[in-house]
Amino acid sequence: MASQEDKDFMTRFVVVLSVLVLLAAVFFLAARLLSVAQRTAVPDDLATAAQARVEERIRPIGRVATAEDVEEDAAENGEPARRSASDIYRAVCAACHDTGAADAPLKGDEGVWADRLGQGLDTVVQHAIDGIGAMPARGGDASLSDEEVRASVVYLLEESGQTVENGAPEAVAEAEPEVDAEAEPAAEAEAAEVVAGDPAAGQAKFGTCIACHGAKGEGMGIFPKLAGHTAEEIVDLLTRYRAGETVGPNTPLMAPQAVTLSDEDIANLAAYIETL
Ligand code: HEC
Ligand code: HEC
Structure with missing residues (x-):
């Protein structure tokens, strides 16, 4: 019967087609396999890559930077090598x-x-x-x-x-309370002296201060205005600079000016500055 023959034909046709598709698939897979095999057939590269990956994975998290590392890093960043x-x-x-x-x-x-x-x-x-x-x-x-x-x-x-x-010498840190305790009565004693402080002698001494604080103690930029301070305040401040105390952010500029001052100098300067 024609319809039976048709069916047979269709069945055979489908089978043949399936086989072809299957073959194509197998061929395709084989080709893929072959190319993978070819790529993996370079054992040296693979070994190196794998080793690199393993090393990356087992690398310690925190690396201790040696001085050389820091210098290398700095050199890589184009920074001048830091010296110890x-x-x-x-x-x-x-x-x-x-x-x-x-x-x-x-x-x-x-x-x-x-x-x-x-x-x-x-x-x-x-x-x-x-x-x-x-x-x-x-x-x-x-x-x-x-x-x-x-x-x-x-x-x-x-x-x-x-x-x-911590950048601060222990000796000074320990000495500080002592200095404070002493500075207080000292300042008072000098405050009494201030009355006797000689403004004329103070003016002569003030010559060394002008370069920074100005002829009228008017101050400029980082150099504070001195005019307007009372004698007591000046005595207190100079005594603290002289004792090595950190007063303001620019103490290192001022401290050397105060270390050479005697109590009398301070009293005289204070008496003069008060008149400005
Ligand atoms: C080399 C520049 C320089 C010279 C010279 C100098 N000083 Fe100063 N002086 C400074 C600076 C800078 C400061 C601020 C320091 C700080 O930050 O504590 C200062 C602060 C002071 C203060 C504290 C003022 C305030 O309001 O806190 C007094 C008082 C003072 N000087 C007095 C004098 C006297 C008196 C002389 C002269 C014997 C003198 N200085 C010479 C730079 C100078
Ligand atoms: C050319 C010789 C010379 C060189 C180089 C030298 N110094 Fe000095 N240094 C001296 C002399 C001299 C003194 C004493 C100065 C004085 O008190 O009159 C001194 C004093 C000092 C002081 C004491 C300062 C003070 O306030 O008492 C320090 C801190 C110091 N030097 C550190 C250094 C450092 C850090 C270096 C290297 C970056 C260095 N010196 C290089 C000669 C030198």
Whole structure:
């Protein structure tokens, strides 16, 4: 029957078609397999890649940055390599402070450095930055940042038996309450003296203050106005600078001006400044 034959034909046709599709699929898969096999057939590359991935996975989370790492990183970022305090000391400061050249205080001389540190760390650091006596500014290396000078000063102090904590020397931190306790009656005693303070002598002494505070104590920029302060306030402030106390943010500029003042100088200056 025609319809039966048609059905047979259709069945065969479907079977043949299925086989063809299946073959195509198999062929396609085989081709894929072959290409994968080809790609994976380079064992060296694969091994390296796999090893890299494994290393990445087992890498410790926190890497300890050694000085070399920091320098490498800095070099990669185009920053100048940061120098450690001891490197700077050896390269710049040792010439004088290891040898005593130019009468430089020697590294390791505890007594000398305890005295120096008595001025307060900020002052000592500022001296090293600005230069002091025969010591050139920044030890003669203008490329050193303030932080680098500070770090090398701290290194020098620590190598000389001084305890420098949190950037503040222990000696000064301990001395502070004492100084305060003493400064109070001292200020009162001087306040009484202020009456006797000689404005004319104060005016003569004020010559050294003009460069920063102005001829009329009018102040400018970071240099505070002195005119308008009472004598008591001036005595109190100068006594605190002289004692090495940090008064304002620019204390390191002012403190050296006050350390050389006698009680009498302070009283006279205060008497004069009050008249401005
Ligand atoms: C050319 C020699 C020379 C070099 C280089 C030098 N110093 Fe000095 N330094 C001196 C002399 C001299 C003094 C004492 C100055 C004085 O008190 O009159 C001194 C004093 C100091 C003081 C004491 C300051 C104070 O207030 O008492 C410090 C801190 C200091 N130097 C640190 C350094 C550091 C840090 C370096 C390196 C970055 C350095 N010095 C390089 C010669 C030198
Ligand atoms: C090298 C510049 C300089 C010289 C010189 C100088 N001073 Fe100062 N003075 C300063 C600076 C900077 C301050 C602010 C410091 C601070 O931040 O605590 C200051 C603060 C003061 C203060 C405190 C004022 C306030 O309102 O807090 C008094 C008082 C003072 N100086 C008096 C004097 C006298 C007196 C002289 C002269 C013997 C003198 N100064 C010389 C720079 C200088």
